[in-house]
Amino acid sequence: MEKVYAYKNLFNLAKDADAFLVETEFSSFSQYVIKKDELENLISKLKEINKKVYLRCDRILLEDEIIKLNEYKEIFLHSDGIFFEDFAFVEIFKNHPKKFKLVFFPFESFNTLEEAKILLNHGIDIVILPHGNENLLDENSNCDKFGISCIYNEILFMSRRKLLSLKDIDNNETHFIQESTRLSKQIIKETNVGTLIYNEKKEIIKYPKNIAFLVYDTIFIEEN
Amino acid sequence: MTRFELLAPAGDLDKLKVALLYGADAVFIGGKKFSLRAKANNFTLEEIKMGVEFAHNLGKKVHVTVNIIPNEKELEEAKKYIKELVKIKVDAIIVSSVALMEYVKNNNLPIDVHVSTQCSVSNSSAIKFYKEEFNIKRIVLARECSIKNIECMKKEIDTEIEIFIHGGLCSSISGRCHLSDFYTQRKANKGCCAHSCRWTYKIDDDKKFLFGCKDLCSISFFSKLLDLGINSFKIEGRMKSIHYIASVVRAYRYYIDAYEKNMLNEEVINFCNKELLRCESRDYGKSFFLGKIDKSDMVEYEKKEVNNEFVGYIRVIDDKIFLIPKTLIFKNDCFEMIVPNKIDSQIIKIEKMVLNEEEVFDTRHVNDKIEIFVDKNVCDYAILRKIK
Ligand code: SF4
Numbered sequence: 001m002e003k004v005y006a007y008k009n010l011f012n013l014a015k016d017a018d019a020f021l022v023e024t025e026f027s028s029f030s031q032y033v034i035k036k037d038e039l040e041n042l043i044s045k046l047k048e049i050n051k052k053v054y055l056r057c058d059r060i061l062l063e064d065e066i067i068k069l070n071e072y073k074e075i076f077l078h079s080d081g082i083f084f085e086d087f088a089f090v091e092i093f094k095n096h097p098k099k100f101k102l103v104f105f106p107f108e109s110f111n112t113l114e115e116a117k118i119l120l121n122h123g124i125d126i127v128i129l130p131h132g133n134e135n136l137l138d139e140n141s142n143c144d145k146f147g148i149s150c151i152y153n154e155i156l157f158m159s160r161r162k163l164l165s166l167k168d169i170d171n172n173e174t175h176f177i178q179e180s181t182r183l184s185k186q187i188i189k190e191t192n193v194g195t196l197i198y199n200e201k202k203e204i205i206k207y208p209k210n211i212a213f214l215v216y217d218t219i220f221i222e223e224n
Numbered sequence: 225m226t227r228f229e230l231l232a233p234a235g236d237l238d239k240l241k242v243a244l245l246y247g248a249d250a251v252f253i254g255g256k257k258f259s260l261r262a263k264a265n266n267f268t269l270e271e272i273k274m275g276v277e278f279a280h281n282l283g284k285k286v287h288v289t290v291n292i293i294p295n296e297k298e299l300e301e302a303k304k305y306i307k308e309l310v311k312i313k314v315d316a317i318i319v320s321s322v323a324l325m326e327y328v329k330n331n332n333l334p335i336d337v338h339v340s341t342q343c344s345v346s347n348s349s350a351i352k353f354y355k356e357e358f359n360i361k362r363i364v365l366a367r368e369c370s371i372k373n374i375e376c377m378k379k380e381i382d383t384e385i386e387i388f389i390h391g392g393l394c395s396s397i398s399g400r401c402h403l404s405d406f407y408t409q410r411k412a413n414k415g416c417c418a419h420s421c422r423w424t425y426k427i428d429d430d431k432k433f434l435f436g437c438k439d440l441c442s443i444s445f446f447s448k449l450l451d452l453g454i455n456s457f458k459i460e461g462r463m464k465s466i467h468y469i470a471s472v473v474r475a476y477r478y479y480i481d482a483y484e485k486n487m488l489n490e491e492v493i494n495f496c497n498k499e500l501l502r503c504e505s506r507d508y509g510k511s512f513f514l515g516k517i518d519k520s521d522m523v524e525y526e527k528k529e530v531n532n533e534f535v536g537y538i539r540v541i542d543d544k545i546f547l548i549p550k551t552l553i554f555k556n557d558c559f560e561m562i563v564p565n566k567i568d569s570q571i572i573k574i575e576k577m578v579l580n581e582e583e584v585f586d587t588r589h590v591n592d593k594i595e596i597f598v599d600k601n602v603c604d605y606a607i608l609r610k611i612k
Contacts, residue, residue, distance in 0.1 A: 060366065060368075060397060061346065061347050062369065062370075062373050063347045063369075063376045063377045066347045066348065067376075086350055087350045087353040087354065088349035088350040088353065091349040091350065091352050091353040107399070108400075108413060109320070109399070110322070111295045111296075112294065112295060112296050112299050112323065114296070115299075118323055122322075122357045123353075156401070157396050157400070157403050158397050158401070159396045160512070160517075161395055161437065161521075166517065169431075175427050176427070176429075178425060178426045178427075179420070179424075179425050180424045180426055194397075199406075
């Protein structure tokens with residue numbers, strides 16, 4: 001089992017991590033643009049301490065972003081793989097070296113194991129099951145091509161619209177929204193490409209012991 | 225048919241006929257299961273068959289949405305369902321599940337597969353992936369694509385492209401929203417969205433926060449989309465009224481015909497604009513087509529008005545004229561009548577109404593079938609609306 005932790009900074013590295021998932025310009029969450037040389041540097045540094053590096057590229061890309069992605073292709077190939085949702089990555093990296101993994105990391109694009117297995121026959125190396133589908137696998141399943149996020153914030157909404165800026169609300173701050181007839185509050189955050197709404201509460205998921213990839217998607221969760 | 229397909233929504237058989245008669249080249253419909261509009265009436269297989277026969281007789285097409293994200297049980301049922309759709313000669317299915325794409329490909333089923341907008345395809349590399357791996361015929365592009373992006377994409381691919389040009393929008397990326405599920409246990413990806421993005425929220429405990437977006441209307445830049453050589457232009461709204469479908473289809477048909485005959489001018493555009501404003505109560509925006517979303521695309525205040533222009537439609541059965549009322553109508557009322565294939569409307573007077581062989585002086589129930597006598601020639605599926 002490979003334990004993959006969301007990367008935050010070099011001074012806060014989980015000790016039992018086998019790999020780190022690093023934000024990139026093509027991530028759904030990024031609030032800053034990591035420059036090419038910074039990324040190259042970070043990949044080297046993490047490799048020096050024997051950690052694998054995966055790059056979070058889970059955004060659905062527009063055509064102009066594909067052009068940009070081609071500029072990053074070489075650097076990306078220095079990493080151990082990409083966590084993606086857009087099938088463009090399969091097309092663009094279709095002749096990738098064997099040690100570089102294309103890891104499908106979807107929001108919710110399937111609810112069956114059959115679909116996950118089909119994807120493995122179409123150029124994808126590892127499939128992380130979408131949240132809520134963890135029970136598709138059990139201790140008896142062959143899990144060597146599957147992963148699960150065992151800790152994460154439930155994302156409720158992802159938009160390309162910058163909803164805070166559009167409403168003249170400070171987009172650097174974390175804000176809470178509340179549906180007017182309900183008590184619960186959710187976090188709304190603007191990224192450099194849009195807006196996310198998510199639950200502050202962290203979800204912790206049970207997983208089969210033989211799972212290939214275990215993702216600690218703690219990007220918004222403060223560790224203690 | 226022109227080189228552009230005008231693709232309209234239809235929530236039931238009457239709407240299907242209206243869409244095709246008023247100028248759509250194809251309709252998209254949902255069956256009782258597996259489609260993302262669980263609240264639309266939707267079609268039984270028998271009704272789909274009737275719809276396909278009606279469309280094919282006019283040289284037009286029917287696409288069926290099978291675009292839920294299925295669970296194990298639904299997936300098996302959906303495969304059987306697709307086989308049935310093949311038997312009744314449906315032209316295309318719109319899917320988002322790779323298992324269904326693979327199923328059609330591996331079994332060489334004679335039906336076109338279109339990738340649903342739920343898959344959020346928005347670049348040429350993803351299009352190539354679907355084409356090469358699943359042999360799909362057409363991609364319904366994500367609604368986040370700009371004209372510039374589509375133009376660049378078109379240079380890279382030879383796959384058919386379909387885009388939404390009119391109607392309601394998600395403020396999220398399609399398929400990336402669990403708000404409805406979270407608040408109401410109604411899953412958007414199963415066709416049960418409660419439109420939670422259009423509700424009223426508070427931000428930071430005090431300020432009102434609305435983040436729904438306005439409906440899309442492309443008329444003001446539609447010629448730019450036609451210039452790109454996109455294959456199909458889709459109107460959203462399987463839950464919308466017959467009046468809405470007739471008006472929107474008619475406006476875009478008029479525009480496309482004028483464009484193709486090189487007769488597009490201000491007058492045509494103004495007519496289309498006016499028609500599109502008359503049939504909708506929600507405000508219109510331009511979505512991402514011009515590159516960036518601005519404030520004018522977002523809903524600013526809660527608007528609960530309903531559009532009350534539509535008063536009823538006509539059915540002609542065995543030489544008798546029937547009115548299907550949508551509101552209270554009195555004898556001697558006059559209305560504006562629009563009919564298929566004509567841009568000019570007429571004023572029509574209801575001179576007599578008969579229900580259950582008795583003369584009546586007003587309509588009592590919406591959707592009753594009332595025999596009427598009028599002062600003009602009418603045709604099947606003529607639409608009556610208030611005079612402006
Ligand atoms: S709540 Fe709004 S954004 Fe979410 S799926 Fe429904 S319509 Fe789309």
